[in-house]
């Protein structure tokens with residue numbers, strides 16, 4: 295047997311924090327093993343089914359031996375063309391499927407790998423705080439330094455780009471945005487995207503907008519793509535995936551679209567480290583991108599109903615969550631300004647309900663917690679009833 299103490303791990307892994315959501319899964323499993331009937335509102339992972347035509351397409355494609363071989367390195371032409379057709383239909387944005395789109399094994403994979411294409415050791419990556427943890431993890435894996443842009447409710451959870459210190463800006467290679475936001479569920483006015491593109495162009499930054507939640511919208515809201523801005527393509531890429539749009543988190547298909555040089559560079563990293571997405575799954579993603587808008591609208595109506603139930607339940611307890619126009623989340627202040635970890639711990643210990651403490655998304659998330667809307671209705675109601683019965 296190997297003596298584990300003799301293994302020296304790289305600083306890059308020794309300094310890597312445990313992944314927030316893997317830790318939440320462990321907590322859930324530990325509590326269940328103790329016999330607690332745990333309800334997790336912690337992770338944004340749709341419980342509702344994938345559309346039938348997608349499953350039928352997978353079944354057909356899985357029977358074709360051509361799809362059992364290594365996939366095409368840059369993704370099937372059909373998939374890149376389907377992504378381009380979706381952008382044209384949805385945003386009236388024209389993308390060249392050959393040079394401006396790279397399929398990903400879920401957008402998380404590309405988000406984690408993009409810094410390998412852009413960031414040298416010592417370079418800075420600008421990202422919002424609170425934010426999706428993978429922006430900082432990708433920066434760290436590339437040897438870069440994360441510089442956080444604190445978000446506040448007062449600014450509508452939009453970063454103040456002019457407040458970035460000049461030394462951080464001088465070293466910066468990459469700026470991450472995420473709207474609709476995780477965890478804040480905030481949406482960005484289109485003018486903010488215009489400001490961000492102008493800022494990135496002025497400071498020679500690559501601007502990466504993570505649009506994972508752009509199709510999960512409520513009250514008739516419609517998100518726009520940052521690539522609708524004519525000059526955006528000089529410096530901008532947008533990440534997207536079928537995960538949240540079509541209830542397909544487990545299928546692992548996403549993409550990055552936009553600036554052709556950045557697409558080429560991420561593609562070069564990827565062809566050297568992975569061999570693409572199972573082709574049968576790519577055919578299924580093509581079918582997903584053809585699913586009618588009515589399906590998406592009906593699914594969103596169900597999530598909106600859950601959103602309203604959570605908002606009502608929290609308001610009954612004197613909390614004032616923001617009412618989101620988009621995303622799978624509610625972002626709420628903790629009662630009486632309690633620490634987010636203390637409040638989340640109380641919920642799990644006294645109610646068996648998991649929510650995500652805001653500080654898990656960065657220091658500026660302190661004093662908030664995130665509730666995900668991806669729990670079946672009856673379990674969501676049960677969780678809300680248990681929260682209702684707690685004294686705080």
Ligand SMILES: Cc1ncc(COP(=O)(O)O)c(C=O)c1O
Nearest residue numbers: 400401402426476506535537548
């Ligand atoms: C903001 C954001 N971006 C990207 C992802 C990754 O999604 P996927 O890899 O399933 O496309 C997530 C997943 O939760 C997310 O919240």
